[in-house]
Amino acid sequence: PAPRTVLLTGAAGGLGTLMRSLLPAYGYTLRLFDVRPIEGEPDAVTADLTDKDALREAVRGVDAVLHLAGISLEAPFEKILRSNIEGTYNLYEAARREGVARIVFASSNHAVGFTPAPRPGEPLIPVDTPRRPDTFYGLSKSFGEDLAQLYWDKHGLETVSVRIGSCFPEPTSVRMLSVWMSPADGARLFHAALTAEGVGHTVVYGSSANTRLWWDLSSARALGYDPRDDSEPYAAKLIAEQGELDPENPAHGHLGGHFVNDPPIWPY
Numbered sequence: 001p002a003p004r005t006v007l008l009t010g011a012a013g014g015l016g017t018l019m020r021s022l023l024p025a026y027g028y029t030l031r032l033f034d035v036r037p038i039e040g041e042p043d044a045v046t047a048d049l050t051d052k053d054a055l056r057e058a059v060r061g062v063d064a065v066l067h068l069a070g071i072s073l074e075a076p077f078e079k080i081l082r083s084n085i086e087g088t089y090n091l092y093e094a095a096r097r098e099g100v101a102r103i104v105f106a107s108s109n110h111a112v113g114f115t116p117a118p119r120p121g122e123p124l125i126p127v128d129t130p131r132r133p134d135t136f137y138g139l140s141k142s143f144g145e146d147l148a149q150l151y152w153d154k155h156g157l158e159t160v161s162v163r164i165g166s167c168f169p170e171p172t173s174v175r176m177l178s179v180w181m182s183p184a185d186g187a188r189l190f191h192a193a194l195t196a197e198g199v200g201h202t203v204v205y206g207s208s209a210n211t212r213l214w215w216d217l218s219s220a221r222a223l224g225y226d227p228r229d230d231s232e233p234y235a236a237k238l239i240a241e242q243g244e245l246d247p248e249n250p251a252h253g254h255l256g257g258h259f260v261n262d263p264p265i266w267p268y
């Protein structure tokens with residue numbers, strides 16, 4: 001049966017807020033979880049991913065989890081370790097113990113961020129391209145994908161790992177013309193990932209049907225995802241303002257954009 005009750009972690013965040021408004025139209029009842037309180041949502045669970053008891057209670061009885069919680073940009077390794085690596089492990093362990101059938105995991109293009117962007121005419125990047133994290137942040141998403149594979153192989157807990165490009169209301173950079181996912185397409189993709197049958201552990205890229213797309217959406221389409229949007233209407237204005245991408249500039253010539261150039265953030 002299709003999942004109806006879904007735990008949305010990271011519900012206070014940018015993507016969580018978009019999905020709180022878009023997913024109920026697909027028939028889901030959302031249970032909300034975030035370390036930050038959410039205004040107007042008295043029933044939301046306000047807890048950290050390090051709180052194993054709170055997680056166990058939060059996943060009890062849900063049909064699936066849409067796991068968006070975590071640090072969403074580069075940060076000191078210790079913080080990434082706590083929220084994204086241990087936090088995601090804690091979530092999987094809670095889900096396993098409570099018999100939750102499926103997790104949709106917000107992975108990121110930054111798990112493969114050091115992959116050179118295809119030039120015009122070159123093949124699109126497949127989902128089985130070797131992982132090349134561009135940051136500690138991207139490394140945590142790479143870990144999450146491996147954790148998902150382990151929990152499928154060992155415990156039969158299914159995951160769709162969605163390597164999201166940039167999911168924001170509008171593209172705001174020339175790079176985003178290639179990697180943008182409109183919020184409406186994001187909801188379509190998460191719905192497909194929550195409902196497709198027999199996913200095992202499936203990795204997909206998350207973006208709209210962009211004219212300048214860099215990666216292969218076929219594994220996402222195989223779940224039933226049918227993107228409707230394209231960043232191209234934004235292209236002329238963004239290119240006039242920012243110029244074309246220069247493939248010799250590492251921040252332009254890799255999937256991960258400026259993340260490949262950003263220095264690590266050390267803890268002290």
Ligand code: NAI
Pocket residue numbers: 009010011012013014015016033034035036047048049050067068069070071072073082083087106107108109163164165166167168
């Ligand atoms: P965001 O930073 O706006 O939201 C993340 C939420 O997670 C925040 O509300 C934060 O309070 C919560 N959180 C962080 N650490 C936590 C912890 N230890 N315990 C409980 N809650 C915690 O990020 P955004 O943009 O909404 O992204 C959501 C997810 O999607 C993240 O996992 C991010 O890595 C991933 N993603 C997002 C992309 C995008 O374009 N928005 C692109 C690729 C991946």
Ligand code: 15L
Pocket residue numbers: 072073108109110164165166167256257
């Ligand atoms: C991500 O993984 C981040 O969470 C998001 O804030 C954007 O930076 C996005 O990638 C991107 O690559 O544009």
